[in-house]
Amino acid sequence: MSGHSNYEPKTGFERWLDVRLPIVRLAYDSVVDFPTPKNLNYWWTFGGILAFCLGIQIVTGVILAMHYVPHVDYAFASVERIMRDVNYGWLVRYMHANGASMFFVAVYVHIFRGLYYGSYKAPREVLWILGCVIYLLMMATAFMGYVLPWGQMSFHGAVVITNLFGALPVVGPSITTWLWGGFAVDDPTLNRFFSLHYLLPFMIAGVVILHIWALHVPGNNNPTGVNVKSKADTVPFHPYYTVKDGFAIAVFMLMFASFVFFNPNALGDAVNYVPANPLVTPAHIVPEWYFLPFYAILRAVPNKLAGVLGMFGAIAMLFVLPWLDTSKVRSMRYRPTAKLYFFIFVATCLVLGFCGGRLPDDHVIPKLTTFTLLDADLNSMVWLSRIAATYYFAYFLLILPILGLTETPLPQPESISEPVLSHSANAPAGAAASPEKRG
């Protein structure tokens, strides 16, 4: 999509088409001839895996929509009819339900890869922000999709999440009524969620095109974080990365299939197989696993509005990250201190997810009751969430800005080929040059 094109139309038809709509040229330049760093590791295959996930969700979703009935009286039964009476309906529905989880597994790996290798830094800020937009759209889509089977957790999850907007001052109650299409979560809510759940994936697909466009302007980042210097640093995307991504997608499909065929309900909540009943609240309302870290941040704050702001702030951090990290070195391979803080950050996100799945007053260490300060029980999930949430925000607002100014990075290689062609033991002296000369 940028730079010089090496496409040469071979047939008469291609030449005819090329001067009218150079679509074959576009495809050739983007996915065949595109120069890609030759040192990308398996963490880079998750972009392709995510495209595969989006495709699966759209195809299975379109089929499910042929059989689904978006009405409070029929939604649950229509999903069960898909499972019981539609030919291979169980396959389509389990692929779609587990596909959502697989999509989030892949997107979290993809995001953490970007964080570790500094893929958000100049000149890839727009690429990164478009990725954050995709992530937000994914969360909205997944949330509304989970409401559609109209089980107990669907209904009560929808009540909890839509009520969050009620915490906003002045406009909150009006926004909530507007979201519901009435004065409670009911048939209009289900209908608009179904409509939007069908719309948003195509918006995701649109932003994915922008995301790939923004990728193809500066080209891929790579594990060294060092810019591509010459043609020796790259290989054409096809066949080198089509086959590598293809292999990774196949491995991912094995994992995906093991859930769909042998453990299809492991990632869901059993309570959602009970039809929605507004009069009976489940003992423990929890969102799907991929929302748990944000749910923990929400509950860590005693004030509802502050909790909502904290939850959205946690996502907002990602959007402004390119301007929070002051380090000129992209890859954390050459930032040993930052690397340590990064792995603590990953662990923090896992701890937040763990806390989000438990009751706030549950003990972290069972049967230990003496760990109290004034009237606060520090051995509780809510306090663990508070500590973890503090680190989450500190990582973005304190650690990354300060560390970039104070740390001494390790020497970076001169080019991508250099650490490959001559291993660090016999590296030329130039390799140890000061890092700030590169960006």
Added chain:
Amino acid sequence: MLRKGIALAALGLAIIATPAMAATTHAEPKDMHWSFEGPFGKFDQGQLQRGYKVYREVCSACHSMNLMSFRNLGQKGGPFYDEKYKNPNDNPYVKAIAKDYQVNDIDSETGDVVQRPGTSADKFPNPFPNEPAARASNGGALPPDLSDMAKARELGPRYIYSILTGYEDAGPNMTVPPGKHYNPYMPGDMGAFWKGSAATIPEGGFIAMPPPLVADKVTFDDGTKATLDQEAKDVVAFLVWASEPKMEERKSFGLAAMIYLLIFTGLLYVSYKRIWRNVSH
């Protein structure tokens, strides 16, 4: 530094493994096993037939199964599936079972409500005409629909088996309200009903359903001895089948899919190695 990160992540996982404490408690379901477990597990057709008999003669007096039709009993993998009758509607067992029930219909000539014998296409009849009627007959409690029961509870099969076989007398320290029954596997908070010391509050809660199964409650057609354990195991198998009637199809399809994917993955790996063999990276 990487090691420290891994150690922290391991600590996180260690914390996840610890059980939760809450006011609502229940006993850990009994460790039971069935033929349908695991990636190759299949239903035992004889057990499904016995389980259906328990459901029809005991459970169906109060519990509906709104998602089930008689034809389901004769479909592939079902309790009365017979290879001779690929179309379950033609299955003589299924027809005979359906005919035993009288279902409401509209007389197409007069428009009057009439009763006619059931057909394979009819749904399992609901024991009560509506929810208030169900509650009125059960001391205010609503017997839940059993169609999805085995997947609507954590550890479904083990949970149902434990409830059915787990009724016990908690002794004189417990005040059991009228119309209720103590069951340690039912989630609940017994604090308010316990006269003994706070440290010995029993796990579990009250359930409105009286103990539904006792030995010899049904007579199995295949001569299997109808112990409480046998009846409970069999009806659980039937309920698991009813929750996931396509489980066997899913697993056999899955086996083929996994073999296909493994070969496909292997071929891609070889291609990957071959294409990259001359690139130092």
